[in-house]
Amino acid sequence: xxxxxLSNLYVFILAGFVGFELIKRVSPLLHTPLMSLTNALDAxxxxxxxxxxxxEETPLATVLGAIAIAAxxxxxxxxxxxxxxxxxxxxxxxxxxx
Amino acid sequence: xxxxxxxxSLDFAYIVAVVLFILAIxxxxxxxxxxxxxxxxxxxxxLAVGATLCNPELVSxxxxxxxxIIGAAIGIPLGMVHMTAVPQRTALSxxxxxxxxxxxxxxxxxxxxxxxxxxxxxxxxxxxxxxxxTFTGSLIAAGKLQEILxxxxxxxxxxxxxxxxxxxxxxxxxxxLVVNPANTVLFPIMVVVSLAFGVLLVxxxxxxxxxxxxxLLNSYxxxxxALLGFVLNSKVLVVAGALDGSSGxxxxxxxxxxxxxxxxxxxxxxxxxxQAGAAAVAEARPVRSASPEEAAGILAAANTVVIVPxxxxxxxxxxxKVRELYDLLxxxxxxxxxxxxxxxxxxxxxxxxxxxxxDIPYERLVEMEEINSEMPQTDxxxxxxxxxxxxxxxxxxxxxxxxxxxxxxxDKARTVMVIKRSMSPGFAGIDNPLYxxxxxxxxxxxxxxxxxxxxxELTGGHS
Numbered sequence: 001x002x003x004x005x006l007s008n009l010y011v012f013i014l015a016g017f018v019g020f021e022l023i024k025r026v027s028p029l030l031h032t033p034l035m036s037l038t039n040a041l042d043a044x045x046x047x048x049x050x051x052x053x054x055x056e057e058t059p060l061a062t063v064l065g066a067i068a069i070a071a072x073x074x075x076x077x078x079x080x081x082x083x084x085x086x087x088x089x090x091x092x093x094x095x096x097x098x
Numbered sequence: 099x100x101x102x103x104x105x106x107s108l109d110f111a112y113i114v115a116v117v118l119f120i121l122a123i124x125x126x127x128x129x130x131x132x133x134x135x136x137x138x139x140x141x142x143x144x145l146a147v148g149a150t151l152c153n154p155e156l157v158s159x160x161x162x163x164x165x166x167i168i169g170a171a172i173g174i175p176l177g178m179v180h181m182t183a184v185p186q187r188t189a190l191s192x193x194x195x196x197x198x199x200x201x202x203x204x205x206x207x208x209x210x211x212x213x214x215x216x217x218x219x220x221x222x223x224x225x226x227x228x229x230x231x232t233f234t235g236s237l238i239a240a241g242k243l244q245e246i247l248x249x250x251x252x253x254x255x256x257x258x259x260x261x262x263x264x265x266x267x268x269x270x271x272x273x274x275l276v277v278n279p280a281n282t283v284l285f286p287i288m289v290v291v292s293l294a295f296g297v298l299l300v301x302x303x304x305x306x307x308x309x310x311x312x313x314l315l316n317s318y319x320x321x322x323x324a325l326l327g328f329v330l331n332s333k334v335l336v337v338a339g340a341l342d343g344s345s346g347x348x349x350x351x352x353x354x355x356x357x358x359x360x361x362x363x364x365x366x367x368x369x370x371x372x373q374a375g376a377a378a379v380a381e382a383r384p385v386r387s388a389s390p391e392e393a394a395g396i397l398a399a400a401n402t403v404v405i406v407p408x409x410x411x412x413x414x415x416x417x418x419k420v421r422e423l424y425d426l427l428x429x430x431x432x433x434x435x436x437x438x439x440x441x442x443x444x445x446x447x448x449x450x451x452x453x454x455x456x457d458i459p460y461e462r463l464v465e466m467e468e469i470n471s472e473m474p475q476t477d478x479x480x481x482x483x484x485x486x487x488x489x490x491x492x493x494x495x496x497x498x499x500x501x502x503x504x505x506x507x508x509d510k511a512r513t514v515m516v517i518k519r520s521m522s523p524g525f526a527g528i529d530n531p532l533y534x535x536x537x538x539x540x541x542x543x544x545x546x547x548x549x550x551x552x553x554x555e556l557t558g559g560h561s
Contacts, residue, residue: 001217002215002217004331005217005221008327008328008331008336009328011333011336011337012324012327012328012336012337012339012340015336015337015340015341016340016343016344018341019123019340019341019342019343019344019345020344020348022120022123022124022127022341023123023344023345023348023349024348025127026123026127027127027128027129028352028440028446028447028450028465029129029447029450029460029463029465030126030127030129030132030447030450031349031352031445031446031447031450032184032188032445032446032447032448032450032451033126033132033447033451034123034126034345034349034446034447035188035312035316035345035349035445035446036184036188036191037122037123037126037135037139038123038316038320038341038342038345038346039188039191039192039195039316040139041119041122041123041139041143041338041342042195042319042323042338042339042342043143043195044115044143044323044334044335044338045195045198045199045202045323045326045335045338046150046169046198047112047146047147047149047150047332047334047335048202048326048330048332048335049198049201049202050147050150050151050153050156050162051150051153051155051156052202052205052206053161053162053165054153054155054156054157054158054159054161054162055155055156055157056157056158056161057209058208058209060205060208061205061206061208061209062161064201064204064205064208065161065202065205066161066164067165067197067198068197068199068201068202068205069161069162069165069166069198070166070168071169071194071195071197071198071201072169072194072195072198073165073166073169073170073173074168074169074170074171074172074173074194075173075191075194075195075198076143076147076169076173077169077170077173077174077177078172078173078174078175078176078177078191079173079177079191080136080139080140080143080177081173081174081177081178082176082177082178082179082184082187083136084133084136085177085178086181086184086454086455087129087132087136088133089181089454089455089457090129090132090454090460091454091457091459091460092129092460092461093459093461093462
């Protein structure tokens with residue numbers, strides 16, 4: 001079993017626990033923005049896509065990488081954008097009264 | 099800088115990004131700090147992308163910049179959709195995330211072959227299978243939510259057998275590839291079979307189960323990104339994928355609990371098929387109906403009102419009229435709250451976002467458990483476009499398919515009013531005994547128009 005695998009597994013398990021503890025505390029009020037925010041964070045796969053595309057090792061890898069950049073970067077841009085739009089709408093009664 | 103020093107600074111940038119990711123989710127826990135969470139998430143993403151663009155391994159930037167621009171051009175309009183379209187946008191973004199992870203896994207295989215190790219092949223296969231099935235599954239879910247595809251569950255005899263055979267075929271191909279990673283013929287077949295499984299997985303699932311399915315697909319998309327992190331030995335992907343995957347997983351568990359159903363039941367149960375027939379033969383029982391004038395009078399005379407919204411409110415786009423009603427009643431001194439069932443709508447938190455969009459203060463949006471304790475002191479429960487989540491049969495009728503499901507206990511309020519188009523049973527096809535109670539008044543009509551008529555009555559203007 002490669003050593004990299006084990007260190008990645010450690011990171012995965014610890015991050016999974018951190019995620020579990022944090023997400024449990026997110027109010028159900030914000031479950032929709034939670035989903036769009038984690039989706040935008042997950043779009044970090046764009047960094048892997050950039051490397052695959054920019055290395056230009058084979059034409060096939062470049063094409064697949066390019067599709068991956070477009071798909072994940074659209075998630076990153078759109079995800080942060082819509083999350084912020086949604087969160088701006090959540091107002092308390094106090095600030096709202098004229 | 100030497101290449102090693104550059105690599106170290108890049109790794110450091112990724113570590114900072116990971117810390118910011120965790121803070122982003124931590125700050126999302128409350129509406130007060132949530133926007134700060136988005137900001138640090140954006141900084142983290144910018145930092146990670148910026149650092150990656152400095153990677154000396156990159157030999158050409160042409161396609162990178164072209165596709166980044168294309169991505170932004172797709173992402174910005176998708177970030178501007180109307181709030182009622184958020185569920186399908188979310189399903190589409192799961193599809194994009196999974197597509198991206200699958201594409202990179204496939205590219206990694208073809209770049210590495212024939213030097214892919216057996217262990218590496220196992221990782222790539224699993225990653226590509228999950229990425230591919232999540233891609234097609236999410237597209238089907240998005241199609242159902244956008245109503246391009248029928249929302250009814252599509253079922254046929256022997257369906258589960260076919261689906262499981264296709265999944266087994268994908269796994270067997272993966273095993274064959276682990277035995278011989280250089281077999282480049284099997285790899286594309288495995289991808290196609292996985293794509294087919296995604297279609298088979300989501301097609302039989304009905305619209306009312308979408309909150310669970312979206313959460314589950316969210317979790318798959320996250321785990322495929324984490325697996326990609328294993329394939330590429332990239333810790334930043336492992337962490338981001340683990341956070342996204344666990345988030346989707348927790349949400350699916352919450353959704354399943356809110357429907358008192360198991361994962362297996364959601365995925366293989368094709369809810370509501372049998373019941374649709376049973377409800378059709380139910381005898382027509384008498385109900386009491388009321389006009390907008392009567393409804394307005396009852397609401398104005400109440401001290402406490404709880405509004406229970408459901409998917410029907412979203413379909414009728416009634417949330418802004420509901421807000422006018424909220425404002426008028428609040429001005430008259432009526433205490434108005436909203437009782438939100440976790441699975442109301444088509445995705446977790448859907449109702450909250452719609453009502454927040456209509457400028458209803460979020461303190462007024464109350465979770466199910468909390469509102470249920472106030473229900474016996476509530477004068478009027480007004481149900482707008484919700485059905486199964488208010489069905490008292492879930493508490494009382496052991497033969498009901500929704501028996502045991504937690505509900506908003508509107509039947510404990512002094513008066514119940516239900517805005518509904520007709521007496522036809524709800525999406526799951528289950529009859530609702532709530533409608534036949536003596537204290538229940540049925541308000542027949544379109545949610546938006548009916549609430550609008552009540553608002554007109556309350557303002558005193560007869561048009």
